[in-house]
Amino acid sequence: MSLPKPASTRPRNNAKVAAVSGFVGSALEYYDFFIFASAAALIFGELFFAPGPSSMLLSFATVGVAYVTRPLGAVICGHLGDKFGRKKVLLGTLMVMGTSTFLIGCLPTYSQIGMAAPLLIVLLRLLQGLSAGGESPGSSSLTLEHAPGHKRAFYTSWTMSGIMFGIVLSTLVFIPVASMPEEDLLAWGWRIPFLASAVVTVIALVLRRLLEEPQVFEEVKESAEVVKVPLVSLFRHHWVTVVRITAMSLFTIINTIVNVFALSYATSVAGIEKGTVLTVIAVANLAAVALGPLAGMLSDRVGRKPIFLSGLVLQMVMIFVFFSALSAADIPLIFVTGVLLIGVAYTASNALYPAYFPEQFPVKVRYSGMAISLMLGLLLAGFAPAISEALIGGDHSNWIPVAAFAAGACLVSAVATIASPETYRTPTELLGVKCSGERAGTPASTAGAEDTAIRDTAIEVGGRPDGAK
Structure with a gap:
């Protein structure tokens, strides 16, 4: 079996193109995904469900149904991406997301077609979930494999900055829409952000076509080491890692609790103007866009675990402070705590x-x-707004159970992170080997010799195991 080329010999422009594409593609795809969440928090309860006290809970549930199909999308996209390549799958995820979002903007409402309206919107939301299930994992994997070994977190962080920027875009679009007269908003205004997705989808597709397959994947493919059924190999050799990372990802409920539940809570309970709350969310997520690459750079220097764990501990504290500010309707404090919670x-x-x-x-x-x-971890995040609505038990001043729920999820993530390996100094070619004892198509008994040869080659070229100068 031929040895992979060290990470340092990969063309640097491929990493930059992958990072930019990850940012723009994720931003535009998650603009589509999160305008639905904003609409569900503000207006879908009136538009697509029968009038009644459960309409808001049902509207929140439509946010969650996309997270049901995200694991299915992950299985499908992961299989195709590991077998045939990352690029084609990422083009497909954009097409599915853009089409389903545009069609949501064309849907008739409950007053026009009755029960068919919620059924149709759930169907299209499920398609959004299929697409999202493959988008950020595929973009992250592709960028990681293109990136220099000593800057992997910096380059891949642009994918998450793109997602946060997508949230900013979706929120900013809804500020003028939410400020429209109620009659115009419910009649046609809410459709504008969804129909506009057609334009941004085309832009993302054009950019994503510039991508190349990562060299490390091409070498695995050329050496006939691509597995026939990646899912089987995954759960046969790496099931412990799957469980651990599922637990590590539970902290993401902070995102949907703040961007969806808190939006509804602040406007309906604290009496804060919709535009004000949307501005808070936009500013907090804009801070995340700027600080994400800085966090990536820092973790490339000091390690993944210290930064990741520090963020989890701070989230456990700040979620209580944020909801306290919301319940008091203290606008300046809401801005500060929102930025500290989401942006930092x-x-x-x-x-x-x-x-x-x-x-x-x-x-x-x-x-x-x-x-x-x-x-799998994001399933909880998807239903976090609906769970939070149920936790307050009709007493909308009772926000403490919601904050405790979010903090508990972060605690589980922290425990799983402590049990995880530190990876920032591991050469790209050796990633995953130590945990599994298995290398692409290579028995565990012979993997060690080949891994040593790869490490020696990398040191000769770059002076460090990761190829960094």
């Missing part, structure tokens, strides 16, 4: 997982492992 604490963990999670899998099952583990 959440970003310290969120910006790292596109590197840290796939680094724990070998290349031949990396897309599948990253996608399936993450999407």
Whole structure:
């Protein structure tokens, strides 16, 4: 079997193109995904469900149904991505997301077609979930494999910055829409953000076509080490890693609790203007866009675990402070705590997982492992708004159970992180080997000799195991 070329010999422009494409593609795809969440928090309860006290709970549930199909999307996209390549799958995820989002903007409402309206919107939301199940894991895996070994977290962090920027875009679009007269908003105004997705989808497709397959994947493919059924290999050799990363990803409920539940809570309970709350969310996520790459750079220097864990601990504290500010309707404090919670604490963990999670899998099952583990964890995040609505038990001043729920999820993530290996100094060619004892198509008994040869080659070329000068 031919030895892979060290990471340092990969063309640097491929890493930059992958990072830019990851940022723009994720931003535009998650613009589509999160305009649905904003609409569900503000207006879908009135538009697509029968009038009654359960309409808001049902509207929140439509946010969660996408997270049901995200694991299925992860299985499908992971299989195709590990077997045939990352690029084609990522083009497909954009097409599915863009089409389903555009069609949501064309849907008739409950008053027009009755029960068919919620059924149709759930169907299209499920398609959004299929697409999202493959998007960020695929983009993260591709960027990771293109990146220089000593800058993997920095380059992959742009995927998460793109996702956060997508949230900013979706939120900013809804500020003028939510400010429209109620009659116009419910009649036609809500459709504008969804129909506009057609334009951004075309832009993302054009950019993504510039991508190349990572060299490390091409070498695995050329040496006939691509497994026939990645899912089987994943759960046969790497099931412990799947369980661990699923637990590590539970902290993502902070995202949906703040961007969906807190939006509804602040407007309906604290009496804060919709535009004000949307601005808070936009500013907090914009801070995350800027700070994400900085968190990635720091973890490339000091390690994944210290930064990831610090973010989790800070989230456990700040979620209580944030909800306290919301319940008091203290606008300046809401801005400050929102930025600290999302822009700093959440970003310290969120910006790292596109590197840290796939680094724990070998290349031949990396897309599948990253996608399936993450999407299983995100199931809880998807239903977090509905769970939070149920936790307050009709007493909308009772926010403490919601904050405790979020903090508990972060605690589970922290325990799983402590049990995870540190990967920031591991050469790209050796990622996932130590955890599994298995290298792409190579028995565990012979893997050690080949891994030593790879490490020696990398040291000769770059002076360090990761190829860094």
